[in-house]
Each structure stands twice: as structure tokens, then as C-alpha cells.
Amino acid sequence: MKHIEECLTFIHDSSSMFHAVENVKKKCVNFIELSEGEKWQLEKGKSYIVTRNHSSVIAFTIGKYMDDLAFNICASHTDSPTFKLKANGEVEANHALKGNVEAYGGMIMNTWLDRPLRLAGRVCIRRNGKIEEVLYDSKTAVCSIPNVAIHMNRKLNDGYVYNPQNDMMPLFSSTLKKGALKKRICEDLNIREEDYISSDLYLVVDEKGKVFGLQDEFFSSPKIDNLESVYTTLMAFLNSTNERRVNIFAAFDNEEVGSNTKQGADSSFLEDVMRRIQKGLNYTYEEYLMSLSHSMMLSVDNAHALHYNHPEFYDGNNAVYMNEGVVIKSNANQQYTSDAVSVALFTEICRKNDVPYQFFVNRSDVRGGSTLGNISTSHVSIKSIDIGCAQLAMHSSVECAGVEDIEHMIHACTAFYDSNIHEKDHQWEV
Structure with missing residues (x-):
């Protein structure tokens, strides 16, 4: 230990x-x-x-x-393996602000559903006339990817194939409009929105690992x-x-x-x-x-x-x-x-x-x-x-x-x- x-x-x-x-x-x-x-x-x-x-x-x-x-x-x-936020990563649809992401690596896709998720990676910004690379971590959960209820899709337990473009878009807000995510990132970094240039940002499970087992012999993370x-x-x-x-x-x-x-x-x-x-x-x-x-x-x-x-x-x-x-x-x-x-x-x-x-x-x-x-x-x-x-x-x-x-x-x-x-x-x- x-x-x-x-x-x-x-x-x-x-x-x-x-x-x-x-x-x-x-x-x-x-x-x-x-x-x-x-x-x-x-x-x-x-x-x-x-x-x-x-x-x-x-x-x-x-x-x-x-x-x-x-x-x-x-x-x-x-x-x-994770999901990366696309360049145009905010989408308004059906009374929701959702993220537009693509798969990075070969993950078990359905394990990403119904979990609180952070956003982390790097952002390139303008500062003092130069381009600067800074680390970013939202620190708290800012999104999740909710499952469709079994009542709406009876095939979920019968080998349902998840489509990364349709099924894996994270939910950020039900009230905020497009641009809110960029605004939040800029506020966290204490920069003006016009100084945000580009980013490599990924979804992160907002969960610290834990030891488990009858003799504390395993850990999950x-x-x-x-x-x-x-x-x-x-x-x-x-x-x-x-x-x-x-x-x-x-x-x-x-x-x-x-x-x-x-x-x-x-x-x-x-x-x-x-x-x-x-x-x-x-x-x-x-x-x-x-x-x-x-x-x-x-x-x-x-x-x-x-x-x-x-x-x-x-x-x-x-x-x-x-x-x-x-x-x-x-x-x-x-x-x-x-x-x-x-x-x-x-x-x-x-x-x-x-x-x-x-x-x-x-x-x-x-x-x-x-x-x-x-x-x-x-x-x-x-x-x-x-x-x-x-x-x-x-x-x-x-x-x-x-x-x-x-x-x-x-x-x-x-x-x-x-x-x-x-x-x-x-x-x-x-």
C-alpha cells in the first residue's frame, strides 16, 4: 500500500x-x-x-x-482513449448546448455514458504580443453524456451499436447559448475571449481512483x-x-x-x-x-x-x-x-x-x-x-x-x- x-x-x-x-x-x-x-x-x-x-x-x-x-x-x-472537442465544438440543438467531439483511440464507448466529465488539455492564447500555450482543466464536472432511457430504446441491452456522432455528444447546458463554453474557458484562464486562439481539449472522467476489495487488493481509476x-x-x-x-x-x-x-x-x-x-x-x-x-x-x-x-x-x-x-x-x-x-x-x-x-x-x-x-x-x-x-x-x-x-x-x-x-x-x- x-x-x-x-x-x-x-x-x-x-x-x-x-x-x-x-x-x-x-x-x-x-x-x-x-x-x-x-x-x-x-x-x-x-x-x-x-x-x-x-x-x-x-x-x-x-x-x-x-x-x-x-x-x-x-x-x-x-x-x-477519450473524446476530443472539435474545433467548432459547441452545438445548439433541442433546447440543449452540447459538445461536438470525436473519438481518440479505441475506447469501450458505452462506459463514458452517465458519468460527470471534466474538460482538460491545452489552449493557445495571445498574451503580450506572443502566442502562449497554457494548460487547462475545468476542475469541476462541466458535462455528461446521458443514456437514452430503456423505455425509448428497447435494444440497449441487445448489443446496441453506439454511433460516436449521434450518441456520444456531451450535454453542457439547457439554458446557455453557443459560445458559453468558450466563455467559461476564458474566464477560468483569466483571458479575453478574443485572445483565445486554439485548443487540444479532451473529456475526462471526474472521478479519483479508489481502492476496493475485501482485502483492499484492487483499485479502480x-x-x-x-x-x-x-x-x-x-x-x-x-x-x-x-x-x-x-x-x-x-x-x-x-x-x-x-x-x-x-x-x-x-x-x-x-x-x-x-x-x-x-x-x-x-x-x-x-x-x-x-x-x-x-x-x-x-x-x-x-x-x-x-x-x-x-x-x-x-x-x-x-x-x-x-x-x-x-x-x-x-x-x-x-x-x-x-x-x-x-x-x-x-x-x-x-x-x-x-x-x-x-x-x-x-x-x-x-x-x-x-x-x-x-x-x-x-x-x-x-x-x-x-x-x-x-x-x-x-x-x-x-x-x-x-x-x-x-x-x-x-x-x-x-x-x-x-x-x-x-x-x-x-x-x-x-
């Missing part, structure tokens, strides 16, 4: 990917903030942080006693996928004391929509940072390429726990369970990056540090999802393994996971960050 309340607070306060990055920066106390648009001056023994698009972040520490260059990397993602991974890898990164490596914490945006953006795992962000570290520490390009054979990445994104009501969806011999350890995910078609070598290295680290682990593989007749690991390693060719915490209700507006697994993941990732992996003649030292 050591980290559960802090994790739930971190998730609640990270109401958008922009807020998640800001909260990461707040926890990286005394880190030197770098800008991609300026020259970097790096030193051994120092810690640094850099963002891209303010929705992806990479923090790194450089070991004080490094001889050879090598990287230990944990990567996760800041975004979760929005955005567990994948802010639990952001939190646990960040805690491990900050707990590590490796003086002989470059430790990297990376959290990318846009995993839920394919990662192929300038700030996603399919961008140059990670490679750019690694190359600038190489150059800033005066290693040659060949030494950088040599370092990759001694480097490794943990791609950390949550996994599907066996659903107690529907075991038929799983391969029973490769199913995983909440509170039973870190999940190692594998896929023959390389949707996950885990292979025999990366699994051997990671499980050896876990064995030495008494961290429980378990293995997940999909049913052979079920197409599984993918994550950011194989995308990142297509840009930076290093050993990688896909891991995560077991959870239920993935991509629901409110998800479920195990309390103990927060500790398991922090312990595993801390041990990884403290490790020094070396390869020679197809033999590895951990």
Missing part, C-alpha cells in the same frame, strides 16, 4: 497528456531542463529533462563514473492504462542510483492512435536524445553504435488479466492475474518485442531481486494488441522486452488493477535501472 495513494493522485492530476508531462517534471526535482531548440551542455553525474510537444517527455541521468556508453531505458505512454506505467517507471527511475550508465525515463504521447506523430514512439525523439547524449559526452558515433549492444529497453504498458467471467477469451496456459507479479508479454509476430534473450536478462534481474513475474500470450486464434516497444526499437536497435501490470477493463473509461502490482513494477524497474548489462561472444553479464 506504500505507493497506491500517490499513484492515484498522480493519475487524477494527469487529466491530459500535457498534465501528465507537467506532473513528471514536478517530480524530477533539481533536473536541468533542456530545450530541443538550444545547444546542450551535458556533464557526468547530472540529471536532465526534455519535452516534445509538451505531451512527451524524456528524463535522463548520466552516471558519475561512466567509462563506456550504455543506456537503460524504460518507456511508457501518456495518452489514454480512469487512465490506469497507461498512467500506472508512467508512475511506476518514474518512481523506479528516481529511486535508481546507477553511476555507470545513462538511465532514461521516456513517456510518449499518441500510443493509442498508432504512435506515428512527431512526439510518438514512432518519431525520432528517443534516438535524437540518445545521439545528443553521445555527442554531449564526447563519444564517437562508433562508440554509440557499440553502446547499443550493452543497452536495453523495458517497454512498459499494461496487460490483460484473465477475466473471471470470461476465461474463454484467454489461453489458460499463458493467462495472467492481478497482484501476481510483473507480466512479460510475448507474440510470435513481434507485436511485442520480448524474445528469449531479453526475457532471460529481465527474469534474471527479477530473480536476483525477488520480484514475481508471469507470462502472457494471446490465444492463437485471437489477434492481440501492440504497444510502443516494437515501434521504438525500429528507430533504436537495442534489446527490448514488453512488460506491464495485469489489469481488467482495459480502455474502459474507468479501469481496474491490483494494488500489489504497483510495488512489483517499481521494484522490477528499479532493479533494472541499477543493472549493468554487458555482452561478449553471445554471453551476457547482468
Whole structure:
């Protein structure tokens, strides 16, 4: 229970990917903030942080006693499925002011109905003759998406298909007119309406996570996928004391929509940072390429726990369970990056540090999802393994996971960050 309340607070306060990055920066106390648009001056023994698009972040520490260059990397993602407010996001119809939104990512659509919702993200404004980007969170529920009563639609319990344009528009007011939402945002930001330029604003379930279960063994919260991974890898990164490596914490945006953006795992962000570290520490390009054979990445994104009501969806011999350890995910078609070598290295680290682990593989007749690991390693060719915490209700507006697994993941990732992996003649030292 050591980290559960802090994790739930971190998730609640990270109401958008922009807020998640800001909260990461707040926890990286005394880190030197770098800008991609300026020259970097790096030193051994120092810690640094850099963002891209303010929705992806990479923090790194450089070991004080490094001889050879090598990287230990944990990567996760800041975004979760939700609904984004369109550019012309206010609509008057049928005595209601409703929001005009579009789906972001693959959510379980009906779980967004009948919940109080906030609005959060970023707004670009004019201030002092310049364009400025500011964070926005309505702080209180400003809308909801009410269901149609069963009396009006008798098919609701018979597999009703929700239409995102017709069924998922949130209700903001029954009395206010078009323009009221923009006015509210400007009042909250203390700006004139004519200084509002553009925005990236998303619906957020206005609910802080809670612990539940007869033994307080589970927790329920929005955005567990994948802010639990952001939190646990960040805690491990900050707990590590490796003086002989470059430790990297990376959290990318846009995993839920394919990662192929300038700030996603399919961008140059990670490679750019690694190359600038190489150059800033005066290693040659060949030494950088040599370092990759001694480097490794943990791609950390949550996994599907066996659903107690529907075991038929799983391969029973490769199913995983909440509170039973870190999940190692594998896929023959390389949707996950885990292979025999990366699994051997990671499980050896876990064995030495008494961290429980378990293995997940999909049913052979079920197409599984993918994550950011194989995308990142297509840009930076290093050993990688896909891991995560077991959870239920993935991509629901409110998800479920195990309390103990927060500790398991922090312990595993801390041990990884403290490790020094070396390869020679197809033999590895951990």
C-alpha cells in the first residue's frame, strides 16, 4: 500500500497528456531542463529533462563514473482513449448546448455514458504580443453524456451499436447559448475571449481512483492504462542510483492512435536524445553504435488479466492475474518485442531481486494488441522486452488493477535501472 495513494493522485492530476508531462517534471526535482531548440551542455553525474510537444517527455541521468556508453531505458505512454472537442465544438440543438467531439483511440464507448466529465488539455492564447500555450482543466464536472432511457430504446441491452456522432455528444447546458463554453474557458484562464486562439481539449472522467476489495487488493481509476506505467517507471527511475550508465525515463504521447506523430514512439525523439547524449559526452558515433549492444529497453504498458467471467477469451496456459507479479508479454509476430534473450536478462534481474513475474500470450486464434516497444526499437536497435501490470477493463473509461502490482513494477524497474548489462561472444553479464 506504500505507493497506491500517490499513484492515484498522480493519475487524477494527469487529466491530459500535457498534465501528465507537467506532473513528471514536478517530480524530477533539481533536473536541468533542456530545450530541443538550444545547444546542450551535458556533464557526468547530472540529471536532465526534455519535452516534445509538451505531451512527451524524456528524463535522463548520466552516471558519475561512466567509462563506456550504455543506456537503460524504460518507456511508457501518456495518452489514454477519450473524446476530443472539435474545433467548432459547441452545438445548439433541442433546447440543449452540447459538445461536438470525436473519438481518440479505441475506447469501450458505452462506459463514458452517465458519468460527470471534466474538460482538460491545452489552449493557445495571445498574451503580450506572443502566442502562449497554457494548460487547462475545468476542475469541476462541466458535462455528461446521458443514456437514452430503456423505455425509448428497447435494444440497449441487445448489443446496441453506439454511433460516436449521434450518441456520444456531451450535454453542457439547457439554458446557455453557443459560445458559453468558450466563455467559461476564458474566464477560468483569466483571458479575453478574443485572445483565445486554439485548443487540444479532451473529456475526462471526474472521478479519483479508489481502492476496493475485501482485502483492499484492487483499485479502480480512469487512465490506469497507461498512467500506472508512467508512475511506476518514474518512481523506479528516481529511486535508481546507477553511476555507470545513462538511465532514461521516456513517456510518449499518441500510443493509442498508432504512435506515428512527431512526439510518438514512432518519431525520432528517443534516438535524437540518445545521439545528443553521445555527442554531449564526447563519444564517437562508433562508440554509440557499440553502446547499443550493452543497452536495453523495458517497454512498459499494461496487460490483460484473465477475466473471471470470461476465461474463454484467454489461453489458460499463458493467462495472467492481478497482484501476481510483473507480466512479460510475448507474440510470435513481434507485436511485442520480448524474445528469449531479453526475457532471460529481465527474469534474471527479477530473480536476483525477488520480484514475481508471469507470462502472457494471446490465444492463437485471437489477434492481440501492440504497444510502443516494437515501434521504438525500429528507430533504436537495442534489446527490448514488453512488460506491464495485469489489469481488467482495459480502455474502459474507468479501469481496474491490483494494488500489489504497483510495488512489483517499481521494484522490477528499479532493479533494472541499477543493472549493468554487458555482452561478449553471445554471453551476457547482468
